[in-house]
Amino acid sequence: MDTRYIGKPIKRLEDPRLLTGQALFTDDVHLDGLLHAAFLRSDYAHARIKSIDVSEALKRPGVIAVYTAEDFGDYWHVGPLQVPPPIAIPNAKFHAKGLPPIARGKVRFSGEPLAVVVAESRYIAEDAAGDILVDVEPLDAVVDLEKAFEDTSVLIHEDIGTNMAALVKQEKGSYAEAAAKADFIIKRKFHIDRGSAGAMENRALIASWENRTQSMTIWTNNQAPIPLRNTIASNLGLSDSQVHVITAFTGGGFGPKIMTSQADDVLLPWISKKLNRPVKWIEDRRENFLATTSERDQVHYCELALTRDGKILGFSDVFYHNTGAYDPYGMTVPLNTMTHTMGSYIVPNFYTEVRMVFTNKMVVSPVRGAGRMYGNYVMERMLDAAARELKLDVVEIRRKNLIQPEMLPLHTGITGQDFVENVIDSGNYPETLRKALEMIGYEKFVKEDQPKLRAQGKKVGIGIVTFVEGTGVGPYEGAKVTIEGSGKINVATGISSQGQGHYTSFAQIVAEQLGVEPKDVRITTGDTDQFDWGAGTFASRGMTVAGTAIYLASVNVRKKILKTASKALNAPEEELEISGGEVRVADIPTKSIKLGDLANRANPTRGVIEPGVEPGLEATAYYGPPYGATGQGSVAIILEVDPETFEVKIQRFVLVHDAGNIMNPMIVEGQIMGGVQMGLGNAFYEEIAYDEYGQLQNASLMDYLIPSATEMPPKIELGHVVSPSPLNPLGLKGVGEAGAIPIPSCFHQAIENALENKIEITASPMNPSRLFELTHK
Amino acid sequence: MSGEYKINVKVNGKNYERMVEPRLLLSDFIRHEIGLTGTHVGCEHGVCGTCTVLFDGLPSRSCLIFAVQAHRHEVVTVEGLGSIEQLHPLQKAFQEKHALQCGYCTPGFLMTLVPFVEKHSHPSDEEIREAIGGNLCRCTGYENIVEAVKLASAMMHTSKE
Numbered sequence: 001m002d003t004r005y006i007g008k009p010i011k012r013l014e015d016p017r018l019l020t021g022q023a024l025f026t027d028d029v030h031l032d033g034l035l036h037a038a039f040l041r042s043d044y045a046h047a048r049i050k051s052i053d054v055s056e057a058l059k060r061p062g063v064i065a066v067y068t069a070e071d072f073g074d075y076w077h078v079g080p081l082q083v084p085p086p087i088a089i090p091n092a093k094f095h096a097k098g099l100p101p102i103a104r105g106k107v108r109f110s111g112e113p114l115a116v117v118v119a120e121s122r123y124i125a126e127d128a129a130g131d132i133l134v135d136v137e138p139l140d141a142v143v144d145l146e147k148a149f150e151d152t153s154v155l156i157h158e159d160i161g162t163n164m165a166a167l168v169k170q171e172k173g174s175y176a177e178a179a180a181k182a183d184f185i186i187k188r189k190f191h192i193d194r195g196s197a198g199a200m201e202n203r204a205l206i207a208s209w210e211n212r213t214q215s216m217t218i219w220t221n222n223q224a225p226i227p228l229r230n231t232i233a234s235n236l237g238l239s240d241s242q243v244h245v246i247t248a249f250t251g252g253g254f255g256p257k258i259m260t261s262q263a264d265d266v267l268l269p270w271i272s273k274k275l276n277r278p279v280k281w282i283e284d285r286r287e288n289f290l291a292t293t294s295e296r297d298q299v300h301y302c303e304l305a306l307t308r309d310g311k312i313l314g315f316s317d318v319f320y321h322n323t324g325a326y327d328p329y330g331m332t333v334p335l336n337t338m339t340h341t342m343g344s345y346i347v348p349n350f351y352t353e354v355r356m357v358f359t360n361k362m363v364v365s366p367v368r369g370a371g372r373m374y375g376n377y378v379m380e381r382m383l384d385a386a387a388r389e390l391k392l393d394v395v396e397i398r399r400k401n402l403i404q405p406e407m408l409p410l411h412t413g414i415t416g417q418d419f420v421e422n423v424i425d426s427g428n429y430p431e432t433l434r435k436a437l438e439m440i441g442y443e444k445f446v447k448e449d450q451p452k453l454r455a456q457g458k459k460v461g462i463g464i465v466t467f468v469e470g471t472g473v474g475p476y477e478g479a480k481v482t483i484e485g486s487g488k489i490n491v492a493t494g495i496s497s498q499g500q501g502h503y504t505s506f507a508q509i510v511a512e513q514l515g516v517e518p519k520d521v522r523i524t525t526g527d528t529d530q531f532d533w534g535a536g537t538f539a540s541r542g543m544t545v546a547g548t549a550i551y552l553a554s555v556n557v558r559k560k561i562l563k564t565a566s567k568a569l570n571a572p573e574e575e576l577e578i579s580g581g582e583v584r585v586a587d588i589p590t591k592s593i594k595l596g597d598l599a600n601r602a603n604p605t606r607g608v609i610e611p612g613v614e615p616g617l618e619a620t621a622y623y624g625p626p627y628g629a630t631g632q633g634s635v636a637i638i639l640e641v642d643p644e645t646f647e648v649k650i651q652r653f654v655l656v657h658d659a660g661n662i663m664n665p666m667i668v669e670g671q672i673m674g675g676v677q678m679g680l681g682n683a684f685y686e687e688i689a690y691d692e693y694g695q696l697q698n699a700s701l702m703d704y705l706i707p708s709a710t711e712m713p714p715k716i717e718l719g720h721v722v723s724p725s726p727l728n729p730l731g732l733k734g735v736g737e738a739g740a741i742p743i744p745s746c747f748h749q750a751i752e753n754a755l756e757n758k759i760e761i762t763a764s765p766m767n768p769s770r771l772f773e774l775t776h777k
Numbered sequence: 778m779s780g781e782y783k784i785n786v787k788v789n790g791k792n793y794e795r796m797v798e799p800r801l802l803l804s805d806f807i808r809h810e811i812g813l814t815g816t817h818v819g820c821e822h823g824v825c826g827t828c829t830v831l832f833d834g835l836p837s838r839s840c841l842i843f844a845v846q847a848h849r850h851e852v853v854t855v856e857g858l859g860s861i862e863q864l865h866p867l868q869k870a871f872q873e874k875h876a877l878q879c880g881y882c883t884p885g886f887l888m889t890l891v892p893f894v895e896k897h898s899h900p901s902d903e904e905i906r907e908a909i910g911g912n913l914c915r916c917t918g919y920e921n922i923v924e925a926v927k928l929a930s931a932m933m934h935t936s937k938e
Binding site: 011015019021025027198251284499667669671674701702710716 | 911917
C-alpha cells in the first residue's frame with residue numbers, strides 16, 4: 001500500500017512537552033482549597049479488626065477529617081466485579097468477591113486500607129495516620145497456593161466455606177485418549193511467582209466536587225476512565241453526565257492502573273462531596289508495592305504426551321492460580337493462560353484446568369503479558385524437557401509441531417478472556433522461527449562457536465522459543481473525528497494513554513485519510529467529556545481496536561468532505577483530491593476549497609439544511625472485533641553464566657515479531673523493547689517476596705530489582721514478519737505485551753544450555769542464589 | 778518538626794525566597810512550593826532517579842535532599858534546560874531516537890546526563906549505560922536512551938569543534 005503516514009516512523013508529537021517538563025501529570029494539578037489524603041494500611045495480612053481509635057489523629061493541627069469503614073455508613077459497599085464471571089464456559093464455578101474500598105470487620109491482605117486521613121498537607125496526613133491506634137486479632141495467614149485449597153485451611157471468606165475462588169475446566173479432544181496412545185509422557189511441575197508492574201508514576205487521583213454546578217471532576221491516571229466515571233456516578237447516585245473524568249499524561253500503566261472500585265476512586269469522591277473541597281491522593285512507592293494489584297503466581301502440573309519422534313499428541317495442564325484476597329478482575333489472567341498454553345504448536349488434545357485460590361496476598365489483576373507468560377513458560381519448558389528426554393534438538397522438536405500458515409484461521413477450542421473461542425487469525429510461524437535462527441546464527445553458534453568457547457571453560461548457552469500474543473480483544477472502542485471551522489482536526493476516543501504514542505500514531509491514521517499532516521490532528525484520549533463510550537486500555541488493544549474506530553470515523557468524514565466539496569466546487573467526487581488541508585479538482589488545481597471553509601459550509605448559521613443531513617464534517621464510529629488478533633514471534637538468546645557468581649550476561653538477543661501491518665515502526669519497536677525489560681525482570685530479577693505471614697518483604701525499589709541499563713542486553717536485535725490480520729481493515733495486531741511474554745522461557749532454556757543441561761529450571765524468577773542452589777544440589 | 782525557616786534557593790537562575798518546614802523535601806519544594814512540576818517523583822527513597830536535578834551543577838536526587846539544605850545553593854530543573862521552541866541537544870536527541878515513552882522518568886534521565894554529554898564527546902555504550910545505571914525506566918528498555926546520548930554527544934561536540 002502506498003501511504004504518506006501509515007507505516008512510517010513519524011517522530012512523536014507529544015515529546016517536546018514531555019521533554020521540557022510541560023506535560024501535565026495528575027500530581028501536577030493544583031486546585032484552590034486542595035486537601036490531601038493518606039491511607040493507614042494494615043500491617044497484618046489476615047486479622048479481625050477489634051477497634052480503630054482515631055481520636056489522637058483528629059487532634060493534630062491541620063487534620064480536617066479521619067474516616068474508617070463505619071464512617072461511610074451505607075455508602076460502604078463491596079465493589080462490583082470489574083470483569084464478569086466466566087459464564088460463557090460450561091460448568092465454570094466462580095465465587096465473586098469484589099473489593100471492599102476500606103476494610104470492615106476483617107483485613108485480608110497486608111496493605112489493605114483501614115483509615116483515610118484528610119489534611120491540609122500530605123505531610124500532616126501521614127503524621128496523623130501514624131497517630132491512629134488499631135487493635136486487631138491476628139489470624140493465620142493463607143499464603144501457600146496449594147495448601148489454601150485443602151479443606152483444613154483457614155478461610156479467608158468464611159461465608160463461602162472454601163478458599164476456592166473458581167474452578168474452570170476446558171478440553172479440546174481427549175487428553176486421556178492421547179496419553180493412552182503416547183510413546184512418552186513427560187511430567188513436570190512449575191511455579192511462576194509474582195512481580196510488580198512497576199510503572200514509574202504511582203497511582204493518583206484527585207476528586208473535586210463543585211456544589212454550585214453539582215458536578216464532580218476527577219483527575220487520574222486510570223486506564224479505564226469511562227468505566228471509572230460510570231462507577232463513581234453510580235456510587236454517588238449522580239448522573240454520568242455530572243462526573244467528568246480527565247486522564248492527564250500518565251507515567252506508564254502496564255495493567256494495574258485499570259482497576260476501579262478501589263479506596264481512592266470510591267472514597268475520595270464521597271469525601272470531596274461531603275467536605276465540598278477538592279481532595280488529592282498520590283500513592284507512594286511503598287503503597288504501590290503493598291496495595292496496587294500485581295500479577296504472576298501460578299503452580300502448574302503439566303503432562304505432555306508425545307510420539308517417539310517428538311510429535312505432540314496431547315497436553316494436560318492443571319494449575320493453581322493465586323487471585324489474592326479478592327477477585328474483582330474475574331478470571332482474565334487464568335483464561336489468558338488457558339488460551340496461550342498451546343502457543344504456536346499443534347496440540348490435537350488439550351486439557352486445561354484452573355483452580356483459582358484466595359490467599360492473604362495482594363489482589364491479582366493483569367500486568368503486561370497478563371496470563372500469557374505462564375502459558376508460554378510451561379509449554380516451552382515442557383518442549384525442552386521432552387527434547388532432553390527424547391534426545392532431540394530443541395529447534396527440531398519445535399519445528400515438528402509448529403502451526404503452519406495454511407492451517408489458519410485456526411479454531412483452538414478454548415474460550416479466552418473475551419468469553420469467545422480463541423481463534424488464531426493469521427500468521428507465519430515457521431518464518432519467524434527461521435528468521436530468528438538465521439539472525440542469531442544458530443547453526444554456527446552450536447557447531448563452531450560454542451564448542452570453542454566451552455573448551456576455554458566458558459559457560460555459554462543459547463535459547464530459542466516461540467510465542468503467541470492474543471491482542472486487540474473486544475468488546476469495542478469508538479472515536480469521533482471532527483473538522484473544525486478553523487480547519488483544525490479534532491479526534492476523541494475513549495481509551496486513555498500511558499505512553500504508547502497515541503497522540504502521534506492515531507494522528508497518522510487520520511492524516512492519511514484527510515490529506516493533512518499528523519501535526520494538524522489533535523488527539524484527545526481518556527476525557528469523558530470528549531468521548532464517553534468504550535472499555536479502556538488493556539490487552540494490547542489501543543491501536544487495533546481504538547485505532548480501527550478512528551480509521552472508520554476518518555473514512556466517513558472523508559466521504560462527507562467529498563460530498564460537500566462536490567457541490568461546492570461543482571465537480572464530480574471522482575475528480576476530487578484531498579491534500580494539503582484542501583480539496584482540489586484534480587485537473588484544475590486553482591479550483592479548490594479549504595477543509596475549514598468546507599466545514600463552515602456544512603455548518604450554516606442561517607438558511608436551511610436538507611432533511612436527514614447531519615451538520616458539520618464529523619463522524620463517530622465504533623469497532624468491535626469478533627475475536628482478538630493473534631501476534632506471534634520467536635526469540636533467541638545467547639548468554640554466559642559466571643560459574644562462580646552465577647551472574648548471567650546476555651551476549652546476543654534476537655526477537656522476531658509478527659504484529660501484522662504496523663502503524664509506526666519506531667513506536668512498535670519501542671513497545672517490544674520495553675516489554676523485553678519486564679520479561680527479563682520476570683526471568684531473573686523481579687520478585688514480590690511475601691513471607692509465611694503474608695508480609696511483603698521487599699516493598700521498595702532498593703529491594704525489588706527492576707533491571708537497569710546495565711542488566712539489559714547490549715543490543716535488542718529485532719526482526720519483523722508481516723501477516724496482516726484479516727479482522728480489521730488496516731490489518732493490525734497489538735504488540736504491547738510481546739516482549740514480556742517469551743523471555744523467562746527462553747532465558748531459562750539458554751541457562752540450562754550454558755550449564756550443559758546439568759540442571760533443570762522449573763521456577764521463575766531465577767536469580768544467582770537459586771542457580772547456585774540448583775547446581776549444588 | 779516545629780517552626781519554619783526562611784530559605785533562598787536559586788532555581789533555573791531565579792531566586793526563590795520561601796518559609797519552609799525543615800523536613801520539606803527539595804522535590805516537594807520544587808514541585809509544590811514553586812510550581813515547577815517538570816521534576817517528577819518515582820520512589821521517594823533515592824533509587825529510581827526520576828527526581829534528579831542539578832544541585833550546584835551535579836546530578837542529585839531531590840527526594841533525598843531537604844529544601845533547607847538548598848538554602849543559598851543553585852538548582853537546575855528540566856524547565857531550565859531547553860524550551861519547546863528551542864530544545865537542548867539532549868532533548869532533541871531523545872525525540873529523534875524515541876528515547877521516551879510515558880516520559881515520566883525522562884526529566885531525571887536528562888538532568889543525570891547533562892554533565893555527562895558535556896564531558897564526553899564519543900562515549901561508548903558501556904560508559905553510557907554506567908552513567909544511567911542509577912535511573913530506572915519501565916518503558917524503553919534503555920536502548921534508545923543509549924542511542925540518544927550518542928547522538929546528543931555528537932551534536933554538542935561537533936557544533937563546538
